[in-house]
Amino acid sequence: MTMTMAATSKNDTLTTHGRLYLVPAPLDFGCDSQMDLQNTMPLGTLTVAARLQYWVCENAKSARAYLKRVNEITPLSSPLQALHIQELPREVHKKGDHTGNFDARHLLTPALDGHDVGLVSEAGMPAVADPGSSVVRAAHDLGIEVMPLTGPVSILLALAASGLNGQSFAFVGYLPQDASERAQRLRELESLALKTGQTQVFIETPYRNAAMMQTLLQTLQHNTRLAVSSGLTLASGACRSDTVKNWRHKASTLNNSTPAVFALGR
Missing domain, CATH: 3.30.950.10 (Tetrapyrrole methylase, C-terminal domain)
Structure with missing residues (x-):
């Protein structure tokens, strides 16, 4: 009985953490023309993105522009202005964050408090030819579940x-x-x-x-x-x-x- 209760308590503690979702972005960012988002992004990915209120990104302006497009297909759970968006430091953009020199754990405080967090880059899959690996690594170190979503790479x-x-x-x-x-x-x-x-x-x-x-x-x-x-x-x-x-x-x-x-x- 005692062992069962202890195990349940431990699992309950683990499930209080939010997840880190790796949210792909369309590949047309920075291009002269943009495609209909539904032609390149699965609806399941857009649905998850629409409900997230906490984000880590390269550029907050680009992230908001992306989420504005998401909102046209599936409404955001909160107004765009109410979302919590944190940027990776500029030094990470220039030097990369795959070397382990940048500690991103502070960016995942919302996940430790039980909120799901989205990670998004300027185009394609975050942490692949783009910054973000430090955030993913920090999530693993903190016991936060990492969930990559489907999208263009x-x-x-x-x-x-x-x-x-x-x-x-x-x-x-x-x-x-x-x-x-x-x-x-x-x-x-x-x-x-x-x-x-x-x-x-x-x-x-x-x-x-x-x-x-x-x-x-x-x-x-x-x-x-x-x-x-x-x-x-x-x-x-x-x-x-x-x-x-x-x-x-x-x-x-x-x-x-x-x-x-x-x-x-x-």
Whole structure:
């Protein structure tokens, strides 16, 4: 009897914590045109987002803009102005928070008090090629249940559309900004991809798309396969996968305002 009561008491304590929901955002943020949210986001995800009153985000303005769009489909449980929205520090945006140097536990105080919390980034899945991993790590350390929701993840969409090896791949984030360092890094990734068959996936800030394409076509070998996906989930979205030789022979331009995902392999 005593053991049963103790176990029940322990479980009751655990269930007083709220959950941390990882809420994907549409991939059209920052683009010139926006799609109907229902075309890219599952209703189940939007329903959960609509009831959350506590949020952790990259940018409060963007988070509110997203939630305003959610409200048009499924009404928010509280007025937009009444939501509690906390931003990750600017240093996390610049240096990333995957190294373990940032302690995000204070951002999860509402969850410890029994409230569900949403984590959202500027586009796609938070903590994947975006800040947020420190919040997820803190939730695990605090015994808070983490619930990822379904939504668009540009890296996986681009990989699926590339025709490259989807059984073994690596996402390597951003490449160096310096032209010579970028070229050297590309040669290293190409060597790894050709030797092992592992697809190498990376991204770039949209306004550097043209510089990235130029370096790719100048640096990679003729028969290396290069895949570029841009504007995913937008009406103007495009995916092309071809050898570098053929890329060079066909005029190709990338919109410098449209996010793109690059992949190379064999």
